[in-house]
Amino acid sequence: MFVPKRVIFEKDALKYRRGIELYEYFQNKDVEIIKLNSNRVQGIPGVDLAEKYAEGKRTLVIGVRKTLKFQTCKPSAHYQLPLVTGCIGHCEYCYLNTQLGDKPYIRVYVNIEEILQQAEKYTQERKGDITIFEGAATSDPLPVEPYTRGLAQAIGFFANQPDGRFRFVTKYTNVEDFIEVEHNGHTTVRFSLNTDRVIKSYEHFTPPAGKRIEAARKVMEKEFPTGFLIAPVFLEGDWKREYESLLTMLRDNISHIPNKNISFEIISHRYTSKAKNRILEIFPQTSLPMEEEDRSFKYGQFGYGKYMYNKEQISEMKEFFEKVITTYFPESKILYII
Numbered sequence: 001m002f003v004p005k006r007v008i009f010e011k012d013a014l015k016y017r018r019g020i021e022l023y024e025y026f027q028n029k030d031v032e033i034i035k036l037n038s039n040r041v042q043g044i045p046g047v048d049l050a051e052k053y054a055e056g057k058r059t060l061v062i063g064v065r066k067t068l069k070f071q072t073c074k075p076s077a078h079y080q081l082p083l084v085t086g087c088i089g090h091c092e093y094c095y096l097n098t099q100l101g102d103k104p105y106i107r108v109y110v111n112i113e114e115i116l117q118q119a120e121k122y123t124q125e126r127k128g129d130i131t132i133f134e135g136a137a138t139s140d141p142l143p144v145e146p147y148t149r150g151l152a153q154a155i156g157f158f159a160n161q162p163d164g165r166f167r168f169v170t171k172y173t174n175v176e177d178f179i180e181v182e183h184n185g186h187t188t189v190r191f192s193l194n195t196d197r198v199i200k201s202y203e204h205f206t207p208p209a210g211k212r213i214e215a216a217r218k219v220m221e222k223e224f225p226t227g228f229l230i231a232p233v234f235l236e237g238d239w240k241r242e243y244e245s246l247l248t249m250l251r252d253n254i255s256h257i258p259n260k261n262i263s264f265e266i267i268s269h270r271y272t273s274k275a276k277n278r279i280l281e282i283f284p285q286t287s288l289p290m291e292e293e294d295r296s297f298k299y300g301q302f303g304y305g306k307y308m309y310n311k312e313q314i315s316e317m318k319e320f321f322e323k324v325i326t327t328y329f330p331e332s333k334i335l336y337i338i
């Protein structure tokens with residue numbers, strides 16, 4: 001279980017029952033507690049970005065989500081469901097490194113009822129059509145679930161929403177914190193998987209592949225729709241053998257489960273210049289493959305350019321994953337391989 005080094009309470013958080021409960025809970029723990037007189041987060045040490053990053057990742061901020069205007073979340077969902085921002089993991093390639101800048105702390109919201117009421121309003125606006133909410137657009141929410149119970153609450157809420165669906169993705173394994181909740185098939189839990197070589201090299205402070213697969217098995221045994229996100233795929237070294245053995249391990253662990261409702265999303269590694277610069281500041285010794293001359297440059301849908309593997313490599317990757325997934329998981333859906 002994630003134990004923060006310090007917990008910061010924003011002023012308004014203590015106006016909510018959950019904020020008060022968390023305040024009382026951490027009083028008896030060996031953590032630094034900072035009670036703010038405002039809602040402006042301060043008190044996290046660190047002179048440079050690397051230090052701020054290390055300290056921020058061990059800081060839990062308890063706050064109130066003021067903006068109840070949800071961001072859109074295309075193409076995979078209609079809206080982001082803001083339960084948590086930030087993540088305890090230290091993945092070198094993580095999109096949060098650029099997105100959260102020098103605020104890498106984990107901020108959880110205590111006004112979950114208000115957030116879910118807002119989700120209901122959005123669903124009502126599209127009544128008759130399904131509205132999908134993504135719970136991990138700016139976080140991995142599972143490590144802080146023992147404190148927030150936000151996922152469990154959202155799963156229970158969406159179980160009773162005829163037109164609302166919930167999904168989130170995680171690399172973490174404390175699924176016991178939500179799997180007993182009645183889901184009614186309305187929540188899809190996706191697990192982000194990678195080979196143990198990639199995990200050891202780049203996904204610091206995250207569980208090994210075997211543990212993630214074990215967690216996925218537990219979720220599937222409770223009949224949650226389940227997805228597997230294999231990303232980022234690195235087409236380096238003996239990648240085919242390594243990804244095939246990952247998928248074999250998955251097959252062996254879930255083969256006993258009848259009527260599997262599973263999907264796959266496969267994303268090759270890519271990076272922007274901005275991300276590369278940020279990664280080099282936080283992880284100066286990184287061995288992430290980021291040599292521009294080995295990649296093709298492409299403009300993405302948001303107008304900035306990305307360095308991708310070249311066309312032939314992507315075709316080879318598609319062919320490989322299609323073949324292995326359809327052989328090992330003939331009943332699954334491949335949502336995309338990009």
Ligand code: SF4
Nearest residue numbers: 087089090091094140
């Ligand atoms: S687990 Fe996911 S959200 Fe967390 S640091 Fe790693 S890539 Fe980022």
